[in-house]
Amino acid sequence: MNAIALLLLAFSMSTDAFSVAIGKGASLKNPRFAEALRMGLIFGIIEAITPIIGWLIGHSAASFVDAAFVEAWDHWIAFTILAALGLHMLYESLKPNIEKKEAPSRHSFSKLVLTAFGTSVDAMAIGISLAFVDVNILIAAGLIGLATAVMVTLGVMLGKVFGSLLGHRTEIAGGLALIAIGAWILSNHL
Template identity: 80%
Template sequence: MNPIALLLLALSMSTDAFSVAISKGTSLKNPRFTEAFRMGVIFGTIEAITPIIGWLIGHSATSFVDAAFIEAWDHWVAFVILAALGMHMLYEGFKPSNESVEAPRRHSFFKLAITAFGTSIDAMAVGVSLAFIEVNILLAAGLIGLATTVMVTLGVMLGKVLGSLIGHRAEIFGGVMLIAIGAWILLSHLQ
């Protein structure tokens, strides 16, 4: 996987966390940078760990299957998983949100970690699909974690201004990017 595709993957993996961060920023009164950065680090760390876990699961499955069989199907597996995740993100992005968020008094580590894990499930599935193609998982996970840290920090800081404007659109963008990356992987292997 080339560096541009890895960067696009990292950005698309961080969009759901960005949406959550916008929501959190909207619910805070004048969020401070230190709180935004703290949230970014928590989300980024968890988002970097989950694709490695997924990759280990996918990589261990490859030892039970012939390498030629994997090479014949790896791009299809990656495409199906990324396209399915992308379509799910599109569905969530277009679904109307009727939930009202209560302003928190403080952000506890436990609640942030649970929320971060919830937004990183897709990164674990992506890690499984990355085990079937040639990719440096540590680089991919590091980029995903870094992108998530930056996006969450920015999302919290910009949440007050941007929350109602692009909250769901960020997830739509991420869904489109996952589908495009899956299609790119498929097309590059079919040629």
Template identity: 65%
Template sequence: MNPIALILLAFAMSTDAFAAAIGKGASLKKPQFSEALRTGLIFGSIEAITPLIGWLIGKSAAAYVQAWAHWIAFLLLLALGLHMIYEGLRPHSDEIEKPARHSFITISLTALGTSIDSMAVGIGLAFINVNIWIAASLIGLATTLMVTLGVMIGGTVNALLGHRAEVFGGLTLIAVGIWILSGHIAIKYV
């Protein structure tokens, strides 16, 4: 795989994380760059690790993982999205403020949900001539950049939508999950 193809692959793998990051940023109170970068680094690290895991699995059990990866991603993102919608719709007193940052667990679960497709890509990369370490590093770097930008954009959405920004974030996560699921289902039946 040539370097241009690897870079395009890296940014393609970061698009769903970017969309999820906008939702995450929307649910924060005025996200600072340091929080956006922290979120980007967590997403990027997980997104870099999952193709390595996929590559290892690809050497042994590709058919099993490919059959279920899109369902796992969909269910994780659906659950997180529904929770965010619930939080956005429940009554808020004016005293309760949005958090300045998300917990490590919340960010990691969202990142895991958006990185399942990278694991599937890692499985595919196991069957072609590619340096998996370079590919995983590029995917992680692209995701870090895109998620950092997404969280900052999400802060603008938050300023426009107020408490309901969390509903937007939840709907975004669910949409990303549906997009992942429908992409795999469409490929299966084409």
């Protein structure tokens, strides 16, 4: 696999995380660059780890697990995680609240990890596929993680602009975006 193909793979793996980051950034109260970078690093690290896990699975279980089996289920897992998180955001934004709820200044680590994993399940399937071609998995995973970290950081800052435009509806928009991304991942694999 040549360098240009690796770069294209890295950026294509980060597009769904970029979209989610816009929604996450829009739901925050005036996110600062440090928070955007924190989110970018969390997403980037997870997005770099999952293809390595997939590659290890592909190498160690080549005789036991068919790569097609993982590819048959990865989109369902991603859809379920993203839809559940999106529905939770919708529920939180639509439930009656006597006092005005202020947007958080940062997202919890556990929610970010879960969201990042939901957007990186496809990278695990890519990792399994990469086990069957001549590629340095550490370079590929590093490029995927770096591209994701950059795209998520930019997405959060772009979400800040959308957040100021949408006002209190940002959590609704973010929840709908997560559900839409999950549905998009699912529809692209069916």
